[in-house]
Every structure is written in structure tokens, then in C-alpha cells.
Amino acid sequence: MLTFQAARAKVARKFLNQKPKEGLGDLVPQRVRAAPAHKEESLSMQLPSRNEVLDGLPGLGLQLAAVLPIHYPRALLRACGFHPMEVWGPASVDPSEGNFHFQAYTCGIVRNATSFLLQGRLDAAKVLLIPHTCDALQGMASVLKDFVATPQPVTTLYLPRGLHHSNREFLVDELRQLAAKLSELSGVVPDAAALNAQIELDEEADSLLAHLASSRARYDLSDKDFYALARCREYVLSETFIELVNAAPRLDQDLRRRGVPLMLSGIVPEPMSLFEQLADAGAHVVCDDLACISRRLYPKSDPKANPFQRLAERLLAAPHDPTRGAPIMERAHRVYETLTKAGAKGLVIYDPKFCEPELFDIPLLTQFLGSKGVPVLHVEFDMSEAVSNQFLTRLEAFAEMLA
Numbered sequence: 001m002l003t004f005q006a007a008r009a010k011v012a013r014k015f016l017n018q019k020p021k022e023g024l025g026d027l028v029p030q031r032v033r034a035a036p037a038h039k040e041e042s043l044s045m046q047l048p049s050r051n052e053v054l055d056g057l058p059g060l061g062l063q064l065a066a067v068l069p070i071h072y073p074r075a076l077l078r079a080c081g082f083h084p085m086e087v088w089g090p091a092s093v094d095p096s097e098g099n100f101h102f103q104a105y106t107c108g109i110v111r112n113a114t115s116f117l118l119q120g121r122l123d124a125a126k127v128l129l130i131p132h133t134c135d136a137l138q139g140m141a142s143v144l145k146d147f148v149a150t151p152q153p154v155t156t157l158y159l160p161r162g163l164h165h166s167n168r169e170f171l172v173d174e175l176r177q178l179a180a181k182l183s184e185l186s187g188v189v190p191d192a193a194a195l196n197a198q199i200e201l202d203e204e205a206d207s208l209l210a211h212l213a214s215s216r217a218r219y220d221l222s223d224k225d226f227y228a229l230a231r232c233r234e235y236v237l238s239e240t241f242i243e244l245v246n247a248a249p250r251l252d253q254d255l256r257r258r259g260v261p262l263m264l265s266g267i268v269p270e271p272m273s274l275f276e277q278l279a280d281a282g283a284h285v286v287c288d289d290l291a292c293i294s295r296r297l298y299p300k301s302d303p304k305a306n307p308f309q310r311l312a313e314r315l316l317a318a319p320h321d322p323t324r325g326a327p328i329m330e331r332a333h334r335v336y337e338t339l340t341k342a343g344a345k346g347l348v349i350y351d352p353k354f355c356e357p358e359l360f361d362i363p364l365l366t367q368f369l370g371s372k373g374v375p376v377l378h379v380e381f382d383m384s385e386a387v388s389n390q391f392l393t394r395l396e397a398f399a400e401m402l403a
């Protein structure tokens with residue numbers, strides 16, 4: 001039996017400098033390359049596939065938990081013997097099976113994720129965690145619990161909305177209940193030291209993600225490769241993520257890039273070919289307000305606090321997000337500050353169709369940014385379709401206007 005550190009080092013070595021192998025649909029390993037305009041040769045760095053991560057879990061004494069978006073206590077799952085792998089669709093899945101269970105106006109993440117599950121592609125997961133992010137995900141949890149015989153138990157997590165004094169107490173109770181359910185499934189009951197160790201590991205990985213997001217010009221990566229690296233946080237071990245980011249190619253000065261600098265907002269940039277389309281339209285991304293990246297830059301917690309308080313504190317202190325009922329004007333100010341600091345000339349809001357939490361914020365966000373002279377392009381996409389020509393035309397016109 002390998003020690004955890006030895007097994008971890010083996011997994012990390014395996015993911016660096018190796019050839020890709022076939023994985024689950026489009027969730028295959030992705031080669032992260034240096035930005036082509038700046039450097040000719042490719043970086044010999046390979047992101048692991050989900051299957052490869054899955055293969056390494058038994059050696060680490062971990063079981064798989066499939067987790068739906070957006071906010072959840074990653075460290076708690078790990079301490080209870082689970083490795084969380086996130087399911088944001090995926091975009092490539094045929095949504096037909098999921099469509100039978102939901103109204104046509106349900107977002108693609110829920111319909112595709114349900115299809116993915118019904119096709120047996122999450123069978124390796126020992127538990128399915130569905131946070132109460134929105135009505136659509138709450139509906140998905142209800143449908144799966146009441147009408148679909150899933151091979152694994154479905155559990156939920158209710159996150160408090162808005163800013164209320166009782167939020168912390170409520171969330172601590174929720175987290176304790178979730179810990180009890182996970183421990184019952186895995187047989188692993190973590191003590192405070194084990195929980196704190198996982199919280200600190202997560203904090204280290206999250207600080208690196210924050211560094212990656214705020215210093216992206218100092219990484220020699222194209223937009224697509226930058227987001228492939230940042231988004232592997234959705235499925236690799238925190239230790240692997242730390243090693244991968246530390247191995248990413250850095251520069252002594254800011255990367256010079258052609259085209260119009262933009263801020264990208266929305267839930268998730270799918271399909272990832274979006275970044276090629278942005279480049280073709282003469283634009284590139286200098287900062288984001290994406291739910292899968294910048295709205296999950298959880299700050300460090302008080303190391304003297306009880307671990308459940310720490311877990312709650314981190315989730316509650318995440319950047320403003322409409323799915324957590326954040327005050328819209330506070331979010332608008334944060335978006336404006338980030339955009340100004342990064343030198344973005346405009347904001348592209350790229351949302352899955354029928355995403356209610358996002359739609360609630362759009363009028364006031366657009367109005368506020370308009371009052372500051374920041375142009376906004378709002379587009380909606382269907383997760384199961386390629387980027388539409390209509391979107392490309394609008395994007396090109398937007399980039400031309402800002403050039």
C-alpha cells in the first residue's frame with residue numbers, strides 16, 4: 001500500500017509529460033500549449049483526463065463523488081473519503097434522455113447532466129451531490145430522488161441566500177448534516193485535524209487559482225489553454241492542480257496579445273471552442289466573472305476557528321454571485337473594478353439559455369456598466385449546439401466597435 005504522499009506524487013508525475021489516452025466523451029486530456037503568437041514550441045505539459053483521475057482514486061483510498069454546480073465544500077468531501085468531480089453538462093452529450101424529464105425551458109446544464117447520468121456515464125460515482133444553486137438544480141435533485149433509480153444516492157446542499165445574520169449558523173448545520181451523510185456512505189469520519197488539513201490544502205489550491213486569474217498576462221497561454229488549465233480544478237485532486245499551475249509557463253513581463261481585450265461573464269465557457277471564435281473575431285479575454293472560475297475564488301479562513309465554521313466562512317465570503325442572492329449593485333461594482341483594472345474594453349455575458357439567476361441581474365448590471373461607458377454584449381447559447389453563426393456575427397460587430 002502506497003503512502004498517501006507517495007501515491008499523490010505518482011499521480012502528479014503521471015499527468016505531466018505524458019501522451020493522452022481516450023477518456024469520457026469530450027472530457028479527454030488536453031494539451032496546454034504556450035500562446036502561439038509568442039512562442040513556437042509547445043509546452044510539454046499534459047492535463048489529465050477524468051478517466052485517469054478516476055483510475056488513481058483507489059490507490060489514494062478515495063471514492064468518486066459527482067458534483068453539480070456551483071458552490072460546495074470540496075475539503076469536506078475529501079476529508080470524508082470522496083474525491084469530488086464536477087459535472088457542468090457536459091456540452092457534448094446528446095440531451096434527449098434528459099429532455100424527457102424536464103420542461104423545454106430548463107437550462108442545458110441540467111438536461112445534459114441528467115442525460116449523462118442516464119447514459120450510465122456517472123456510474124462510477126458513489127454519491128451524487130446537487131447543491132441548491134437554482135430552481136433548475138433543485139428540480140433535478142427532486143426528479144432524480146423521486147422518479148429515477150440512480151445507481152448512487154443523491155444528496156443535496158442548501159446554500160443560504162442574500163446577506164442575513166443567520167447564514168453562517170444555517171450553513172454550518174447544513175455542512176454538518178452533509179458530513180454525516182458522506183461519512184455514512186464512506187465509513188470515514190474525519191476528526192478536526194483531518195478536516196483542517198483538507199481546508200488548508202484547498203486554500204492553497206484556491207490561492208493559486210486566484211493568482212492564475214489575476215495574473216493571466218504573466219502566463220504564456222492562449223485563452224483556450226488558460227481556461228483548460230484553470231478548469232481542470234473541476235476534476236483533478238487539489239494536489240495535482242497545485243503542481244500543474246506551478247508547472248505552467250510563466251513570463252517575466254506581460255504577454256503581448258493582439259485584438260480587443262474583453263471581460264467574459266456567465267456560468268461556464270462551453271463549448272471551449274468559444275475561445276477560438278473570440279480570437280477569430282479579433283478579441284481575447286483579460287479577466288472574467290465566470291461562475292466556474294472567478295466567482296469561486298474562496299478566500300482563506302480563520303485557522304483558529306472550528307473546521308465547520310471555516311468551511312462555511314469560505315463559501316459565504318466568495319465573490320458576489322447571483323445564485324447566492326448577492327446584492328446586484330455590489331456585484332456590478334466588483335465587475336466594473338475588475339474590468340477596469342484588467343484593461344477590458346467591454347463585457348461579454350455568455351449564458352446558458354434559460355438561466356434564471358443570471359437573467360435576474362442582466363438589466364441592472366447592463367444599466368450600471370452603460371452609465372460608466374462600458375459596452376455589454378449579452379448572448380445565450382444552447383449547450384448541445386455548436387457556437388451559432390448569429391453569435392459570431394454579433395461578436396465580430398462588438399469587437400469591431402471596440403477596436
Ligand code: SF4
Pocket residue numbers: 069107108109110133134135136137267323352354355356357358
Ligand atoms: S445554468 Fe443557471 S439555471 Fe442552469 S444550473 Fe446553472 S445556475 Fe442553474
